[in-house]
Amino acid sequence: MAERTKSTILIDAAPETIMAVIADLGDYPAWASGIRSVEIDATGADGRAERARLTFDGGPFSDTVGLEYTWDDDRSVTWRLVDSGTVVTGLHGSYTLVPSGGGTEVTYELAVDVRVPMIGMVKRKGEKRIIDSALKGLKRHIESA
Template identity: 55%
Template sequence: MADRTSSSITIQAGKEAIMEVIADYPSYPDWADGIKSAEVLSRYPDGRPERVRMTLSSGPISDTYTVRCQWSGDDELRWDLAEAGAVVTGMNGSYALAGRTGGGTEVVYELAVDVKIPMIGMFKRKAEKIIIDAALKGLKRQVEK
């Protein structure tokens, strides 16, 4: 997997409230640009998603793939590609949450994606950055509404 791209945002809410929105995969199409559907295929005993099938349609890329989630309480979600799609051949990412002095929670989103389409590294990182920034802004809107 290539270099990871990351960005962060501060959300005026606690970690538990933010993780509740992150864990609600079926609602992603309501706030995460490009995600057309997200179906939870299996769950951990605590009810959090373990495997999720997602359909993405962003610019020239449309694909369906499955991710495997690993949770660290309300501090972090990590995922990797469990089943590749027609275009997405590799993926790993994370949301890491940390309380901030003075209030709010900093959310750091990291992502690395490999696709079958040949792509220069600089353009790939730019595309990852666009995905990350849109997801963070959507998450902030969803949590703070």
């Protein structure tokens, strides 16, 4: 899983406001298109998820997977696959937040491996669609609040 797809968006909010939304995994179906449900399996001392099961249905990737999360305060979160699904065999992603002017630059990186052989260009296009949809949903959710 060497190559990752990434995209960045500017959101008119402070990093801690954005990270609070990102950390509320249970609310993802409300703003992240394609996410059907999230079950938190374990939380850390800070109350943020350490392990969760995510069911998604979107683009070329539809499955239920187990993820492990690592949080760096309100600066970043990374996740990696710990329980494969029926289609997804590898997954690694991150959100990185950097203050920028009066807002925050949010970068989302994602790499997904699937059981079905897929041309790299097609896989990256699917990853790009997932990333762009998530970033736009996050921005819309936060800025409309």
